[in-house]
Amino acid sequence: MTEPDLLVGKGEDFMLRLYDYYDSGNGYKVRLLLAHLGIRYEYVETDILKGETRTPEFLALNPNGRVPLVVLEDGPLAESNAILFYFAEGTPYLPADKLGRARVLQWLFFEQYSHEPYVAVARFLLRHTAPDDPRREVLEQRQKGGYAALGVMERHLAENPFFVGDRYSIADIALYAYTHVADQGGFELSSFPCLRAWLARVERQAGYERMLLKHRGT
Amino acid sequence: MTEPDLLVGKGEDFMLRLYDYYDSGNGYKVRLLLAHLGIRYEYVETDILKGETRTPEFLALNPNGRVPLVVLEDGPLAESNAILFYFAEGTPYLPADKLGRARVLQWLFFEQYSHEPYVAVARFLLRHTAPDDPRREVLEQRQKGGYAALGVMERHLAENPFFVGDRYSIADIALYAYTHVADQGGFELSSFPCLRAWLARVERQAGYERMLLKHRGT
Numbered sequence: 018m019t020e021p022d023l024l025v026g027k028g029e030d031f032m033l034r035l036y037d038y039y040d041s042g043n044g045y046k047v048r049l050l051l052a053h054l055g056i057r058y059e060y061v062e063t064d065i066l067k068g069e070t071r072t073p074e075f076l077a078l079n080p081n082g083r084v085p086l087v088v089l090e091d092g093p094l095a096e097s098n099a100i101l102f103y104f105a106e107g108t109p110y111l112p113a114d115k116l117g118r119a120r121v122l123q124w125l126f127f128e129q130y131s132h133e134p135y136v137a138v139a140r141f142l143l144r145h146t147a148p149d150d151p152r153r154e155v156l157e158q159r160q161k162g163g164y165a166a167l168g169v170m171e172r173h174l175a176e177n178p179f180f181v182g183d184r185y186s187i188a189d190i191a192l193y194a195y196t197h198v199a200d201q202g203g204f205e206l207s208s209f210p211c212l213r214a215w216l217a218r219v220e221r222q223a224g225y226e227r228m229l230l231k232h233r234g235t
Numbered sequence: 236m237t238e239p240d241l242l243v244g245k246g247e248d249f250m251l252r253l254y255d256y257y258d259s260g261n262g263y264k265v266r267l268l269l270a271h272l273g274i275r276y277e278y279v280e281t282d283i284l285k286g287e288t289r290t291p292e293f294l295a296l297n298p299n300g301r302v303p304l305v306v307l308e309d310g311p312l313a314e315s316n317a318i319l320f321y322f323a324e325g326t327p328y329l330p331a332d333k334l335g336r337a338r339v340l341q342w343l344f345f346e347q348y349s350h351e352p353y354v355a356v357a358r359f360l361l362r363h364t365a366p367d368d369p370r371r372e373v374l375e376q377r378q379k380g381g382y383a384a385l386g387v388m389e390r391h392l393a394e395n396p397f398f399v400g401d402r403y404s405i406a407d408i409a410l411y412a413y414t415h416v417a418d419q420g421g422f423e424l425s426s427f428p429c430l431r432a433w434l435a436r437v438e439r440q441a442g443y444e445r446m447l448l449k450h451r452g453t
Contacts, residue, residue, distance in 0.1 A: 080391065081387050094334075094337055095345075096344035096345060097344075099337050099338075100337070102336070103334070106333055107333075115324055116321070119320060122317035122320050126317050126343075169299050173298065
């Protein structure tokens with residue numbers, strides 16, 4: 018784990034630190050919401066490819082050894098979608114009503130169970146492993162599962178502009194993160210017109226910030 | 236999808252329907268919380284092994300084709316942990332403070348991403364596939380991932396009686412569901428003393444109801 022090398026914002030009211038890897042869609046979810054909310058934070062680049070999430074220091078913050086992780090005044094909080102929920106509560110990015118919140122959570126769990134393990138894993142394999150790496154044996158199966166998830170999204174978006182309550186929320190942020198770079202996992206989106214229109218809709222939201230595909234500090 | 240064949244409770248105030256498969260730990264989470272809360276519901280047995288979650292009728296309720304699913308007065312809600320959150324809000328089973336809720340969600344996402352795909356899948360393979368089924372090729376890898384998740388839990392429980400805020404919550408319910416039947420996935424828990432003490436602690440909670448390992452109606 019390197020020392021903080023990218024200060025996105027640090028002022029008198031500083032308290033938030035984000036441990037993240039630049040190429041992580043899970044990390045980008047958090048960066049995108051914080052950009053929408055105008056919340057400044059200290060960025061701690063943590064290279065998952067070099068094992069920096071498995072050091073004793075990092076495991077003391079997150080025993081599950083994964084980024085993103087935020088350190089709040091009251092301690093660490095892990096899991097990208099839990100972090101989204103924390104910062105979105107009480108803002109326009111999470112519905113105020115109980116059922117609306119539960120429907121957002123439905124899509125957040127869909128994302129982590131039925132989408133990320135396929136779309137993000139296929140992308141990781143194509144970006145970070147060699148063509149003859151044995152891990153690529155599962156690529157086809159991951160792509161098949163990814164297309165199933167994209168199909169569920171397409172059917173929903175054929176009838177709704179966003180995932181919950183006809184407005185942009187953290188459900189959209191969570192699903193946008195890996196979907197908008199799905200082509201890097203070998204996914205072809207031409208037969209998903211409603212999904213592509215939704216991607217463009219997300220990109221028109223106030224405060225939208227694109228994913229860094231190369232770390233700013235390098 | 237069969238007609239409702241097990242009425243756990245149905246009175247004048249009936250509104251809730253639970254689509255579930257008796258052997259699903261994800262479904263058991265919902266049954267356990269509803270038992271704690273004393274909420275009655277209509278149980279609709281939906282046999283995942285017979286494809287009953289992939290019928291047009293079921294896909295109209297959940298396009299992702301999975302149980303458990305509840306039908307509320309205002310429509311369907313899917314994803315076991317989203318359902319838990321919905322029913323737990325405003326009860327002692329979910330913290331009232333924002334950070335406490337986020338920490339519960341951290342464990343719920345841990346459960347769906349780092350625990351269930353390993354512990355539950357290993358259990359499914361051993362219970363519902365033949366010894367020579369090619370799907371069993373991943374059994375060893377699933378067990379390895381499952382032990383990693385159980386190790387994360389053990390380390391947390393060495394210092395805490397429950398997962399969040401020193402009290403029983405839906406984080407415990409979600410993690411208990413597949414952990415307490417992990418032996419059915421080939422997991423040996425003798426080297427996890429804190430985890431075993433926690434399982435017993437869960438089973439002493441008021442209103443605790445055991446998982447049905449055989450469907451009541453058969």
